[in-house]
Amino acid sequence: MVGSQPLLRLPTSEELPCSDETPVDNELQNLIPNLLLTILASIWRERQDWFFGVDMGVYYLYEEERQPVVTPDGFLSVGVARRSSDRGRLSYVLWEENDIPPVLAIEIVSKHYNDEYSDKKEKYAKLGVKYYLIYNPNYWQRDKHQPFELYRLKQGKYILQTTEPYWIPEIGLSIGRSKVDHLGWQREWLLWYDREDNAYPIPEEVIKQLRQRAEQEYQRAQQQQQLAEQEYQRAEQQQQLAEQERQRAEQQQQLAEQERQRAEQQQQLAEQERQRAEQQQQLAEQERQRAQQQQQLAEQERQRAQQQQQLAERAAKALQEQQQQTVTQLFSLGLTIEQIATACNLTPNQVKQLKIED
Missing domain, CATH: 3.90.1570 (tt1808, chain A)
Structure with a gap:
């Protein structure tokens, strides 16, 4: 085993040979x-x-x-x-x-x-x-x-x-x-x-993996770019659709406003028509009442005329009766038809008629 360092000075790596100087015999x-x-x-x-x-x-x-x-x-x-x-x-x-x-x-x-x-x-x-x-x-x-x-x-x-x-x-x-x-x-x-x-992995495999990873990353980046482009186009289409929808909504709102105004005008016209109809109804009622009044007045006039006619008939009858009596009396006095006609302010025929009716 390796021993501990002795007190005596040991050479440094700078002072020692780098190897045993034996060359390798193959790479x-x-x-x-x-x-x-x-x-x-x-x-x-x-x-x-x-x-x-x-x-x-x-x-x-x-x-x-x-x-x-x-x-x-x-x-x-x-x-x-x-x-x-x-x-x-x-x-x-x-x-x-x-x-x-x-x-x-x-x-x-x-x-x-x-x-x-x-x-x-x-x-x-x-x-x-x-x-x-x-x-x-x-x-x-x-x-x-x-x-x-x-x-x-x-x-x-x-x-x-x-x-x-x-x-x-x-x-x-x-x-x-x-x-x-x-x-x-x-x-x-x-x-x-x-x-x-x-x-x-050895360096070549690492490089290959890095190259594959870089290629995959590049392809992912390309896909991401394509997806981003598609997303941008979709967003632009959505924006266009939204703008079209906004314009349609605005048109619908304008049409609705026009329809509301037309409906309001129709309502005003209907109200005016109703008022006219009501006025016509009132006028018709007034006309009916006037006609009824006229009818009543005509009835009253007819009744008055009838009364006048009856009075006239009675007066005529009374006059006729009086004339008959007068004619009869005058005939009884021996007056002629012409004399009686002159006295009574009648025509001879009227005197004759009165005499016949008597």
Whole structure:
């Protein structure tokens, strides 16, 4: 295990070599760790308490003695500053990192075997790396190992784990393998996974998702614009319909006002007609009364005439009777018809008639 810092002065990261200066013998030793770093930077973009090193020297003490540098192809530490300075880390020096060892170290086996299964395993155990992953995609049969072997440190010894993807509770992620197309290279890559073993997307997938999301957003924006245009047109149509309705309502109101005025005029005319009819009725009544009065007067006049006629008839009868008596007396005195006619102011015929009636 890593020992505590002795009193003696230790070199700084500025004074130490950046790595063991052993060049990688294939590009996967850089591409795979850098892919893990890129994905992790997306997953933990809000966190500032982690560091992922690629082909960087790690310096540590063991039993109070500085050990030779170890240079994993990739390693992850948590609980340390994301950035140590504007310049960034030149190497990972435990006595500058509060003696926090990496939680995970990754070695990618190359064409030339570099003691990943032996010497490096012992060094990482001394360093206190809790999880050690050896990825051997091309030479596992040569080395008589599996392509993916993850070890967990327990009581100073590494124990091979059998699950994949393997859940690392200290970081809340799993690590495993999947075949994806990265950098135009369709092959198996190491990836991070969530608790349900869903792989986190690689940059190309993120870009594709962002492009799809942007396209969907653009289409949604286009649809929204079309909907807004349709809504604007509907609103304009509604406004036109409302204006037409207002004009119709105004026309209806004008027609209603005209109808009311006509009705009022009709009512006035009807009232005038009623008054005229009433006047006519009154005049007719007056005429009837006048006619009745005229009839009464005529009846009275008839009755008076009848009375006058009766009086005249009685007078004529009395006169006739008187004339008859006079004629009779005169005849008895021996007067002639002519004499009697002259005496009574009658004609001879009238005298004769009176004599006959007598």
